[in-house]
Amino acid sequence: MAYLQSARPQASLSKQLANFTNSTAGLDLTLRLIQALAQIAAEVCIDNAIVMRCVTAKLQLALGRRYLRLFSFIDCFERVRDILARDSSLAGAILTTMELVESSCLGLYLLLESLTMLHDMNIWLVPWYTPVLIEGNKFWFYAICISITRTVGVLLFGLGTQPETQNGHPQTDQKGEHEEPFPSQPVSSTTSLLKQIVVDGCDLTLPASFLGWISLGNLGVGGAMVPSVSLYGAVSKLCFILPVLLQNTITYRQKYFSEMVGQVILVRHGHALHNVNNNTGIPDPRLTLEGERQSVRLGQNIAPLGTNTIGIILTSPLIRSIHTTLLAFIDVIDERYYRGEGGIVGGADLVLDPYLQEVDNPPCNTGSAVEILEKEWPDLDFNMLGDLWPLKKGIFAPNKHKERAQEVLRGLKIRLSNVRNDVVVVTHGGFMQDLTDNPRFSLELAGTKVLFTCSTLLLQTTPLSTTMSRATRHFVPFYVLKHIAESTAAPEKARQAAQRTLSADQNFRGQRVQAQRATQAPSATDEPAVSAAQVPIRAALIGPAARDEPHDASAPPLQLKRLIYDAKGSGNLRGTLARREGAERTTDRQVNNVYDGIGITLKFFHTVLGRNSLDDNGGNVVATVHFDNEPQNPLGYNNAFSNGTEFAFGDGDGIIFDYFTDSLDVVAHELTHAITDHTAGLNYEHPQAGGLHESISDVFAALVEQWHFDQTASDADWLTGQSLFPVAIKGPALRDIANPGTAFNDPIRGRDRQISHFSQYNANLDVHLSSGIPNRAFYLAATGFGGFAFEKAGKIWYATLTDSRIKAVAETATFKQWADVTVDQASRLFGTSAAIIVRNAWVAVGVLV
Incomplete structure (x- = not known):
């Protein structure tokens, strides 16, 4: 009989899946896999309609899985009672304590989650939904952390038996019934323990991402859910095609998005009340009169772009952003959004997107309640604001602004691919920085962007790039x-x-x-x-x-x-x-x-x-x-x-x-600052990187003059700003590249305090003072070469400016790092003798030894 049983044909994959899903645990794991795949599909799909279906499926599956564990907290608290009644040795006491805390945290998580069920079903909406959900996820996070610690203890020190919880939930047998609280079984195999650690580690990303404790987008969370499911039973056989599907989807997306023709028009709001005296304590401030005028002028500036190509306008729901949008795009937005005169027939849609709000949470950057907004603009649709508005929690928490930027960029790509029209985004300065700093902005939306800003000092339109200046x-x-x-x-x-x-x-x-x-x-x-x-x-x-x-x-x-x-x-x-x-x-x-x-x-x-x-x-x-x-x-x-x-x-x-x-x-000099931003991107606010920024502008300003007037290094005066001062003012210039610290000395301007040797350097010096060190080094190199300074020294400095090694350390670049690359570039461009000349120049100013 045993032989006959062993020879029985293996059940088909579909039958194995059916058997697997007959258990509560198996059904939960299967639904979880489908949920993960829906979440991944929502991230990688290019059709907005499919994305919305995937998002809906993900939410419904998550809600359905909660039905399966609605009263699971009772089992957890029962287990807590049994743990308290157990007699343990010292080693067992450690494990017992960990099990007690883990089961308590898990029970509290499941209890708090159950309290929010009616809210999620839209039956009973409660104001305490978000804080309860946040606290519940904290308990879930703690439970998984303890589970990992306990499993590692079993694996390394044999502290006890296999953990009773998997993925933050009680183990169940094949029929879905809970096992006895403390079964008599041998210590688990190493393989199963390692598997449990991987599963718990993947599951840890869910509450951690929700709480903003780790930076992981929806695609990463969905990807982390797959291993935690696929390591169990027959479900693993459904996952082998996932990498192939993802690779094919990504390849298709890259080809598809390369054909996008629309533009993203980024807009910063107009001057608002909090900008007057930098008073961040003003709640959701309005535009000033100047801000209103700026917004009107903004519309006039954008008009030459051809506003008939604008398909949709997305705006932050803060009052100043809504007001800017309605004023600037009055001849673009559909008339249904205006009460009275305004708008055009068949105009662009207006969407209030909470993802576009500012990054931090002072009163000036925290939005008004929906009731207040609806009272002022009854014709606008505020349904997209959701339950979290205007709370700065979840994805809107200050520490989640970069993740929000990722989501916005993904959405922009989808919109561009679907409507093939321009998309206007009205947002705030800080969040705009997040958008343009993000690699996706340059790599995936290249050539599709135009920016306007209402700021009094920055009412302008100029080329976008991958680098940003800070000051x-x-x-x-x-x-x-x-x-x-x-x-x-x-x-x-x-x-x-x-x-x-x-x-x-x-x-x-x-x-x-x-x-x-x-x-x-x-x-x-x-x-x-x-x-x-x-x-x-x-x-x-x-x-x-x-x-x-x-x-x-x-x-x-x-x-x-x-x-x-x-x-x-x-x-x-x-x-x-x-x-x-x-x-x-x-x-x-x-x-x-x-x-x-x-x-x-x-x-x-x-x-x-x-x-x-x-x-x-x-x-x-x-x-x-x-x-x-x-x-x-x-x-x-x-x-x-x-x-x-x-x-x-x-x-x-x-x-x-x-x-x-x-x-x-x-x-x-000023134009060279922009070139430095576009190349090395040196951080102007860092003591030495900022000094290099200033020096590069001084050096190339001198080279431009020498090239323009056909001067050799020995003929040039090496002075900067020598034409700024009327004849009555004594002193040759503002800075002397050849001899830093000697440009002027008089009662009106004071004494030139620029330094020329690294022994004089300290980190508190203004960048205009510390720049004298690399200025002097360049002069020594240029005169060491002789002839035209731009022929060799200039090309070496430019090659250094565009060197990836400098860009890699741009935030904290030092004089020595710059000097080392100039020596290397001199050798590459002009040979060993040139490298010796450049190195000697840096030795002379104390940067190299």
């Missing part, structure tokens, strides 16, 4: 302005101008720039009306280039796309368009100087180094002249700055500082 960089250091403002030797007007500039710059300092931006050409109606033929132009320091032919005749042509705006004494980067690419010269010398200075700089980088514009992709360069912050009481803005993508130039006070646009090296 506004100014040409004149704050300590120079501070000395002028406090100097009794300076005229009163000059002191006031310096103090005003200092205040403005300190507000800019440390500002995070929201993104790099892509520009469309302004409308022809903005063309300046006066041409050079009508009014004579006063000669400036920026003249025709001495060199205009590329060294490499095979290099692709340079794409010049310059847009010069006139702020007319205001603090707005975009005022009136004064000159665009190819337009005639104007009557405004400062407009022409910046236009020419940008052209000379870009031609240098293209001719000598083969770079095509700042982003190396022919992108636009946008600059603003006559920048100030009080047009009604002009004193002159004593600085120039780059915010990472656009450039602003003040007129100076006419006493201490002259026009900043008159100096070619000032223009080249």
Whole structure:
């Protein structure tokens, strides 16, 4: 009979599955596998309708599985009672204590989960749903952690028998009945114990991800659920095709999304009440009057894009974002969203997406209750806000903002693939940073993005890139302005101008720039009306280039796309368009100087180094002249700055500082900051990386001048900002690259405190001071080579700037790391003798030994 039984044919796969699902445990595992596959499908599918079906299936399956364990907490508490009645040895006491805590935590999790069932079934909605669910997941997390610890103890030290719980639930036999609390069985095999550790480890991701304690997207959670199911019985046979399906799906997605034609138009909201005095305590603040005007202008700026291509507008549900959207896109959004006049027939859909809210949780970044929003905008649909709104919990918790960005980017790809129209996203500065910093933004949405922002100082559109700048960089250091403002030797007007500039710059300092931006050409109606033929132009320091032919005749042509705006004494980067690419010269010398200075700089980088514009992709360069912050009481803005993508130039006070646009090296210096952002991406806020950032701008500004005026290293003066000061002000320049610390010394500006040797360095130095070390090293290398500094030293520095090793350490790059790469690049480009010259330069300034 035994022989006959052993020879019995094995049941088919379908029969094995049917037998397996006849048990409660088997059915739960099967449903769990289907739930995991639905979650994975929702992440990788490209059809939005299929995604929604998968999401619905996932939620329903999760709810169905909860029916199966509705009263499981009773078993857990029964087991707690039995554990307390057990007599144990010392070794057994350790295991007993762990079992007690584990069963208690698991019982509390199942009890709290059961309390939320009616809410999930939409029968009894309760306000305490979210906090109860959060606490329940904490208990589940603790139970799984103890289960893992206990299993490891059994495996390593033989503390007791096989754990009674698997995946945070009691073991059941094949019929689904619970086993005896403490069966008499030998210690489990090593294989089964290792399997249990893997299963518990995978299950741990579920509560940990929900609580925000680990960073794992829905795809990762779904993938983690599969091993915890597939390690059991016949269900494992259903999982072998999963890797093949995923690989084929991913390959198809890559091909499909490569054909996307829509654009993502990112928009930052307008100026709001909390922006006035940086008062983060104002709850969900409204737009200011200036913010409303900005929003209207935003709509006018976006109009040239062709708003008929916009298919949907997604906006953060915070009041300032909703208001910005309704004002800016009044001629785009469908009329059903406006009460009274507004909107157009058959216009774009408007979706309030809570995933677009700001990253942190002060009152200003926490939304209003749905009842308040519905009262103000009764025609909008707030159903998508969900139960968590406006709580900053779950996926909306401050520590989950990067995961939210992942979800938003995935959704944008789906929308672009389905509607093939432009998608507008109205959000906040911090969350916009998360979106554009995310690798998906560059790798998967490449070439599909345009950004507009309503910010007073950043009303602009310029090319997007994979790197982001972190701070506004100014040409004149704050300590120079501070000395002028406090100097009794300076005229009163000059002191006031310096103090005003200092205040403005300190507000800019440390500002995070929201993104790099892509520009469309302004409308022809903005063309300046006066041409050079009508009014004579006063000669400036920026003249025709001495060199205009590329060294490499095979290099692709340079794409010049310059847009010069006139702020007319205001603090707005975009005022009136004064000159665009190819337009005639104007009557405004400062407009022409910046236009020419940008052209000379870009031609240098293209001719000598083969770079095509700042982003190396022919992108636009946008600059603003006559920048100030009080047009009604002009004193002159004593600085120039780059915010990472656009450039602003003040007129100076006419006493201490002259026009900043008159100096070619000032223009080249600021543009080079953007090139550094696009290449190495050095962190300007780090002491040494920031010093390198400043030094690179000083060095290449000098090279641009030397190339333009056909000067050798020995002929050049190596001064920066030498044209900034009127004749009455003594002192040659603002910085001396050859001899840092000697550029000026007078009662008005003070003494040049830039350092030239690493022995003088400390981490508290301003980056304009520490930059003297690499400045001096470059000068020594350039003069060591002789001839034109841009021929060898310049190419070595540029090769270092674009070296992946520097980009890899960009956040905390040191002078030594930079120096090591320059030596290596010198050897690669020009041989051992060149490497010796560069190394000696760094030794001379104390960076290398």
